Amino acid sequence: xxxxxxNSPSLxxxxxxxxxxxxxxxxxxxxxxxxxxxxxAEGPTFLISISSIKDKNEDGRxxxxxxxxxxxxxLHIVPSQPGDSAVYFCAASGLLQGAQKLVFGQGxxxxxxx
Amino acid sequence: xxxVIQSPRHEVTEMGQEVTxxxxxxxxxxxxxxxxxxxxxxxxxxxYFNNNVPIDDSGMPEDRFSAKMPNASFSTLKIQPSEPRDSAVYFCASSLANExxxxPGTRLTVT
Numbered sequence: 001x002x003x004x005x006x007n008s009p010s011l012x013x014x015x016x017x018x019x020x021x022x023x024x025x026x027x028x029x030x031x032x033x034x035x036x037x038x039x040x041a042e043g044p045t046f047l048i049s050i051s052s053i054k055d056k057n058e059d060g061r062x063x064x065x066x067x068x069x070x071x072x073x074x075l076h077i078v079p080s081q082p083g084d085s086a087v088y089f090c091a092a093s094g095l096l097q098g099a100q101k102l103v104f105g106q107g108x109x110x111x112x113x114x
Numbered sequence: 115x116x117x118v119i120q121s122p123r124h125e126v127t128e129m130g131q132e133v134t135x136x137x138x139x140x141x142x143x144x145x146x147x148x149x150x151x152x153x154x155x156x157x158x159x160x161x162y163f164n165n166n167v168p169i170d171d172s173g174m175p176e177d178r179f180s181a182k183m184p185n186a187s188f189s190t191l192k193i194q195p196s197e198p199r200d201s202a203v204y205f206c207a208s209s210l211a212n213e214x215x216x217x218p219g220t221r222l223t224v225t
Contacts, residue, residue, distance in 0.1 A: 032212050043118070043205050043216030044157070089157065093212060100145050100209060101170060104157040 003027045004092050006105035014113050019077040021108050023090035026071065030092040034102065035064060035075045038087045047088075048075070080112045118217035120206050126223045132194040135220045138187055139208030147214060148181055148191050149205040157205070163189065196224045 005024045013019045021035075031052040036044035050057040050064045050073070057064050063076045077084055087109050091102040119138040127133055139146050147162040161171040166183045174181070178197070183189040193200055201224050207214040 034213065036216075041218070043207070043218050046213045046215065049213060100147075100164070100212070100214075101159065101162065102147075102214060103159075106156040 002106075003030075004090060004103045004105040006088075006090060006108050008108050009106070010109040010111070012111045012113060013080050015082060016079045019075075019080045019084065019110055019112070021075040021077075021088050021090075021110065023073045023075075023105055024071055025073075025092050027092070027094065027103075028071065029094040030103075032093045033064070033066060033073050034091045034093075035062075036089045036091060036104075038089065038107070044089055077110075082112050082114060085110060085112045118206055118208055118215055120204075120217035120220050122220060123218065124221045124223075126225065127196055128225055129197055130195045131224075132192065133196045133200075133222060133224075135191040135204050135206075135222070137189045137191070137206030137217060139189070139206070140215055141187070143208035143210045143215070144186075145209045145214075146183060146189050147207040147209070148189070149207065149216075151203045151205060151219070160191070193222075196222075198224045200224050 003026050034049040035047040037047045038044040048059050048062050048064050050066050055066050066073045087107045089107045090105045093102050121136045144165050148160040149157050151157045160173045161181045162169055163183045181191045203219045203221050205216050205219045207216040
């Protein structure tokens with residue numbers, strides 16, 4: 001049972017355009033959501049997060065949107081840059097799971113084309 | 115801070131051998147996590163510790179896997195005996211709050 005799903009294994013975007021990565025979850029008890037970015041041969045690095053009490057969080061070029069009724073979150077990157085090419089994982093946690101325990105999606109490989 | 119440190123970065127071993135992976139968390143972090151990443155299953159949590167105590171080991175695949183955290187600055191993940199299906203990248207992560215910080219991983223190949 002995959003509680004966190006990233007249905008697009010890959011995404012290709014032109015440099016300067018907006019990249020939108022999507023994530024769906026099934027467990028309504030999740031209350032904290034994170035995005036991680038992973039380059040080859042490195043560990044995932046934390047990018048941005050959002051609590052369930054918010055519907056938007058912004059940090060520079062990165063914005064995460066949360067739609068609790070749809071159990072959906074998205075990461076917007078604008079403008080996209082070649083250095084953004086990486087695998088992006090969304091993750092979720094909730095008190096019942098153990099607040100520190102993250103459940104990860106399968107990842108989306110983002111490629112930014114010059 | 116040097117971040118989470120893992121060793122070795124690469125390990126190649128023969129089936130049946132014992133493998134020990136090592137992790138040094140970020141100083142001051144009180145949670146430590148071990149993950150395994152494979153193409154088929156993605157990034158899956160194996161076990162995590164809080165203040166050196168194992169909290170949830172439900173992700174440990176079988177008795178061949180064991181993990182210890184003898185002190186706040188060191189943890190090991192041991193596989194004995196190793197099997198080819200254990201080939202994967204193993205990550206250690208540590209945290210103080212919700213955000214986990216990952217090490218560079220150990221790529222394990224069991225032949």
